[in-house]
Amino acid sequence: MTAGTLAPRTVTIPAGARVTWWRVVHSEWIKFRSLRSSLIMLAATVVLLAGLGLAFSTVLATNPPEPGTPSAPGGPSSLDPLGASLGGVNLAQLLIGTLGVLLVAGEYSTGMIRSSLAAVPKRWPVLAAKVTVLATVSLVVLATVAVLTFLGGQRILGEDGISLGGEGVLRAVLGAAVYLAGVGVLGMALGALLRNTAGAITSLVALLLVVPGVTSLLPDSWSDAISPYLPSNAGEAVMSITSSSDQLSPGAGLAVFVGWLVVFVGAAIVALRRRDA
């Protein structure tokens, strides 16, 4: 490896070499696609979402529930044709959430964040652009996968299947992709707040899986008041077509879920601006 001498600069940097929002987004897109780990995590999310959806649909087709069996209250249940085809969401959310954590906390563990913030000293565009890239990529990819998995699942179910044109069905299927993209964003916010991969993943699992479980142990009056507003339950409302009393309406669920994202991302941006990098 020999270093060149001070080579004459032939490329002139344009005077307008300023930081703009779209340039930061472009930079984050380069960062996203140039890490093998992000592509692997996204691929794994796709495989889980499609694979489990088709597997649950197959199980449902071969073991149809006894007529009259009440379906599990609220949320997608593997006992109905929609719920079966979205059966991968619960596990896929952990992968996409971990991807979100890695994309931010990985910059802290490697020191990359110092380069990122030196290039964009206003700081907030870095995190906002990361959120934009991950949300866009995962929405496009996962919405496609969710629709295809739904269609595949209904084909497996044959005449027991339902149509994508049914009331609320398309909204529920796309809602699953919105929820997953949102969990990815949540992972990013936690990664930025905790700046530590293990801690952020643990917090994400706690928020999505442990807190709802603990809430259900509270007295009914408390549990009923809190439970529907938790991020995971609010998100579930968006992807179900059965309404139940202990669940928000799809619109309200979406609003509450997005509200959680705004709170977490907002807190992450405040922390990013205030803390030493």
Place this chain on the structure above:
Amino acid sequence: MIDVTNLSKRYGDKVAVEELTFQVRPGIVTGFLGPNGAGKSTTMRMILGLDAPSAGTVTVNGRRYVEHLAPLREIGALLEARAVHTGRSARNHLLAMAATSGIPRRRVDEVIDLVGLREVAGKRAGGFSLGMGQRLGIAAAMLGDPKVVMLDEPVNGLDPEGILWIRHLLKALAAEGRTVFVSSHLMSEMALTADHLIVIGRGRLIADVPVAAFVAQAAHDTVRVRSPQAAELRDLLVGPEVTVSGGEPGLLEVSGLTLQQIGDRAAAAGLTLHELSAQQTSLEEAFMTLTRDAVEYTAAPTAGDVPAGRNVR
């Protein structure tokens, strides 16, 4: 141009930088010297806006760094620890950095060639040696063809060829009229590269002098004289411009007189000399004398089997 004014940084009770004021001017290489833990890296991080000062201000080319619209055009920096994602290739790292400011792809190839990383540009930065990592950091610093170049310990991990290359690079950048600010804990390296020195210890400014002046002051040559008649000789030599110190019996350290002057005077007085030799103070020794009181981590004197410890902060 970098202007640091009354800059302080405290982490809890610990003072990292205290009331620092200095200016780094364009057209010359300014060395930033101090023992480990003196606050050099902290100061550089504040210049780059990564750490917020507890008090005081720092501007780059007349503005706080955060206010610059084209930051990579203003200052290119290599920071102490690696600031690269280990999973990304060198080229992709530079492409992502360049994209933030719309710097063309051709410039990325140009800086890769400048630092001699062409053959490994497609490899993951995590597999780079320390020297290759430094070169990648320097490539990133040069991306925006910046007016100010700030490098934290750039010769760390470089082979002799690389060190020579850095020296030439820094001088060439300064000759082009850029502001060049380089930190090091090695005085000898700075004496060869820098035109001006800013020396700090325990976060405080110790010296802000041209290298030539520092070297002249440091090169305080002494003469070692050994004589059985040391006491008489001392009386003979002392004068207004002359200092004589004696360690062991029969040994004198004389400064302010040449070998010849001492020899002649001794001969004239009929005094016997057993040794007459010139002692040169190295720059490293001068630097250590200057910063001795400001060294944060000193090896405790070892006694018997007690291991050398570090002073607790």
